[in-house]
Structure formats: structure tokens, C-alpha cells
Amino acid sequence: MLLRGLRLHGKWCRFSSPITQFLTLTVVTFGVLAPLICHRLLHSYFYLRRWHLNSMSEEFLKQNQEDGQTALRYFEDLRTPNSSEISGDKALRPWLLITIVTVQRRNEFHYVLQVASRFHRLLQQCGPRCQNYQVFICNVEQDPGNHQDARLLGNFFAMVSRYKNWEDPDAAVNQFEKEKRDYAFCMEQSLLAYNPEYILLVEDDAVPEEEIFPVLQHLLLERLSKPHLKDALYLKLYHPERLQHYINPEPMRILEWLGLGMFLGPLLSFVYSWVSGRPSLTWPIVLFFALYSMALAELVGRHYLLELRRLTPVLYNVVPVTECCMPAMVFSASSARRALGYLQEVHCHPGFAKDTALYSLLRIKDERAYVVEPNLVRHVGMFSSLRPNNIPKLL
Structure with missing residues (x-):
């Protein structure tokens, strides 16, 4: 059947001009097939926002709430370790310390329990390869x-709290500066x-994500140990999917886009000629x-191509x-100390949050930083602690 279809297509190609064929292919692809296939892909230009955004946002919130309840049951059913198991052996320097920065918000979603339960489960699955990892809860x-x-979570992991009892930070400190100070404290x-x-x-x-530990081990031990990547200030594990398109200010994406065309152009041309x-x-x-x-x-969306990686x-x-x-960032011990010093030099305010502040310091301090693609974490929180929103949307 396929061969017959190709033969029929071949006859049509031989008896019509390439311009007609390419025009037909373009109209069918971008006017019919792609819109039909991609109209529910959230990060595609073909996404029909008016049709799907409200329902998909509601479904996401419902699923998120169910995930929160699942995470709550996970810890309720988990055996409570003794104090020595919680604190761990601090004489053994952890290779990777997973510090979860948390603040109270929207009890029904149990955000921090979702994060902690996933890390706990992944560490259990990882086994001996991850025995030198620790989870640390920082309550701000x-x-x-x-x-x-x-x-x-304090029953299962080591924890520190920034505030001992109810404390009102200096009234002059805005919420953005407080968040930066909380981050630096942790x-x-x-x-x-x-x-x-x-x-x-x-x-x-x-x-x-499920593969976070194998990928981090590969990146930190092999990729980031190379001279041109070594001693970076930080490695970012997440960038919003809506900002991952090729048409963006980042020059590397333009080069990647051109490379894609240089690879697929000759390949598709060969198929067409055949x-x-x-x-x-x-x-x-x-x-x-x-x-x-x-x-x-x-x-269609660069995000979906990145998923193949x-x-x-x-x-x-x-x-x-x-x-x-910056929902998930990796620092080496030395770069964390440098970052702490840098953050003390800046004051955050609306429009200049901690992520912008840290990024702005890269050029000033002659530092380098990198982001991994695709993302190694999923940002599930739709309720920001900085920007209240009672009717959140996925976009």
C-alpha cells in the first residue's frame, strides 16, 4: 500500500512542476495537517488558546491537587527514621546536597511534599550510586x-528554619529582596x-524528572569538568517552555536552527528526488x-524536539x-560562596528579582553559567508567592 502510494506520488511529481508541488506541500502541511495535529500542544504556535487553555489549566490544577494528596499519603505511610538516620553522617562530605527551599502556600497542593517525595523515591531507586546524596529542607x-x-518533612529529613517564631522582616525589605535573602540563607x-x-x-x-540523577552525574563528572565549562557560577536545570523557541535573543538557538535546516534540507531533498x-x-x-x-x-515547537534528547x-x-x-540550580561549593558574596552586593525589587540579579552579575563579575536542555525539573506551582493570582493559567 505504501509503495503504491509512493508510486502514485511519483507520477504526480513527474507530471507537475516543482513549484506546484512545493506550494501544495506547504499549504497542506501548515494549513491542514499541522493545525489538526498540534492544536492541543501547549507550546506550539498552532495551539488554540481560546479552545483549550481554560480546560487544560483546570485539568492541570486538578491533577496537581491529586499529586499533592498522593505525596501526603507517601510520607504518612513511610517509616519514620531515627534521629541519626535523619541527620546523616556529616563527617562524610555529601557529593550532592539537595536543598529544598520552602514557604507555606496553598495547603491543598502540598507542593513541597510533591518535590520531596519524588526526590526520596528517586534516591531509593538510585541505590548505591546515590548513597552520597543528602536531602536538606530549608523552611523560610x-x-x-x-x-x-x-x-x-522534618520527621524524615534534616531541616533548618530561618525564622524561629513569627518574625516580621524589616518593613523596608520588599518581598523580592526577602526572597533573595531567604535563598542566600539556604x-x-x-x-x-x-x-x-x-x-x-x-x-x-x-x-x-525521573532521569535527573543519571543526567546530573554525567554533566557534573564529564561535561562540566572540561576546561571551557569548568568553574561555572551555576548550572540551571529549568527554563520556561514558552521561552524555548528558536526565534529568541540567544544566538546559540539560531545556530541550532540553521543546523537543523542544513541537516534536514539535503535529507528531505534526497527523499523527494528519489x-x-x-x-x-x-x-x-x-x-x-x-x-x-x-x-x-x-x-510546532522547539520544546517538543528537545524532548527527544x-x-x-x-x-x-x-x-x-x-x-x-531559577527553580532548580546547581552550584559547586566554591561557586556557591562566590554567589553568596555577589548576592549581598545587590538589592532586589519589583522588576529585578533574584534570577535577574544573579544573571546581571555574570558579565559584571566575568562569570559563566549554563542551562541544561531539556529541563530536569517540572515547574508545577501555579500560585506564586510573589505575584498573587487566584485564577492561574498554564500560559
Whole structure:
């Protein structure tokens, strides 16, 4: 059946001009097939926002609430370890300390329990390879006793609280500056308590992907040990999917996009020549298919192409960092100390949050930082502690 279809297509190709064929292919692809296939893909240009956004946002919130209840039951059913198991052997320097920064918000979603339960389960599955990993809870709620989820986690993991009782920070300190100071506090406490080789600072709504530990081991031990990547200030594990398109200010993505066209252009041209019975490739045909494949990749969504890299840690990409968002960041011990010093030099305010502040310091301090693609955490929190929103949307 397939061969018959190809033969029929070949006859049509031989008896019609390439311009007609390419015009037909373009109209069918971008006007019919892609919109039909991709209209529910959240990060595609073909996504029908008016049709799907409200229902998909409601479904996401419902699933998130169910995941929160599952995480709560996970810890309720878990055996409570003794105090020595919780504190761990601090004489043994952890290779990776997973510090979860948490603040009380929206009890019904149990964000921090979702994050902690996933890390706990992944560490159990990882076995001996991850025996030198520790989980550390950093509670920055102003009334720490009111953070019920953090209190529950204190039965299973080592924990530190920034505020002992209800404390009102200096009235002159805005919420953005407070968040920066909370973040710096958790980083400093991680160094003081454990002095690990690496710190993974995770916000309490960043759920790790299943493959996070094998990928981190590969990146930190092999990729980031190379001279041109070594001693970076930080490695970012998440960048918003909506900002992952090729058409962006980052030059590396433009080069990647051109490379995709240079690879798929000749490949699709060869297939076209074989099907149509044309004797050889010509540069206009190669150029058309290069532009065709580049346009299709951008409109469908680069995010979905990046997902193919999850097949193996070797395929993960490490590129120069972008500005927005830091729900999960990896610091070496030395770079964490440098970052602490840098953060003390800046004052955060609306429009200049801690992620922007840290990014702005890279050029000033002649530092380098990188982001891994695809993301190694999922940002599940739709209720921001900085920007209240009672009707959150996925976009």
C-alpha cells in the first residue's frame, strides 16, 4: 500500500512542476495537517488558546491537587527514621546536597511534599550510586510552625528554619529582596551544615524528572569538568517552555536552527528526488526543504524536539544560560560562596528579582553559567508567592 502510494506520488511529481508541488506541500502541511495535529500542544504556535487553555489549566490544577494528596499519603505511610538516620553522617562530605527551599502556600497542593517525595523515591531507586546524596529542607516561612508540610518533612529529613517564631522582616525589605535573602540563607546553611561538593538548590514547586540523577552525574563528572565549562557560577536545570523557541535573543538557538535546516534540507531533498525520479539535487530544492523544515520545527515547537534528547544523558545539551527563572540550580561549593558574596552586593525589587540579579552579575563579575536542555525539573506551582493570582493559567 505504501509503495503504491509512493508510486502514485511519483507520477504526480513527474507530471507537475516543482513549484506546484512545493506550494501544495506547504499549504497542506501548515494549513491542514499541522493545525489538526498540534492544536492541543501547549507550546506550539498552532495551539488554540481560546479552545483549550481554560480546560487544560483546570485539568492541570486538578491533577496537581491529586499529586499533592498522593505525596501526603507517601510520607504518612513511610517509616519514620531515627534521629541519626535523619541527620546523616556529616563527617562524610555529601557529593550532592539537595536543598529544598520552602514557604507555606496553598495547603491543598502540598507542593513541597510533591518535590520531596519524588526526590526520596528517586534516591531509593538510585541505590548505591546515590548513597552520597543528602536531602536538606530549608523552611523560610515567617511562622515556621504554621508550615505543616515542612513540619512533616522534618520527621524524615534534616531541616533548618530561618525564622524561629513569627518574625516580621524589616518593613523596608520588599518581598523580592526577602526572597533573595531567604535563598542566600539556604545556600549558606547548606555550606555550613554539610560543606558538599555540589548543592542543588530547588524551590518547593520544582518536581524532578525521573532521569535527573543519571543526567546530573554525567554533566557534573564529564561535561562540566572540561576546561571551557569548568568553574561555572551555576548550572540551571529549568527554563520556561514558552521561552524555548528558536526565534529568541540567544544566538546559540539560531545556530541550532540553521543546523537543523542544513541537516534536514539535503535529507528531505534526497527523499523527494528519489520519490519523484529526478536525477540529482539542485540547490533551490535543498533550500526549500531547509526552510520548510526550519519553519515546521519552530511552529510546532522547539520544546517538543528537545524532548527527544531524553533518550540518553549524552544527548542533553549544555548552553550559555538565559535570564529567566531559577527553580532548580546547581552550584559547586566554591561557586556557591562566590554567589553568596555577589548576592549581598545587590538589592532586589519589583522588576529585578533574584534570577535577574544573579544573571546581571555574570558579565559584571566575568562569570559563566549554563542551562541544561531539556529541563530536569517540572515547574508545577501555579500560585506564586510573589505575584498573587487566584485564577492561574498554564500560559
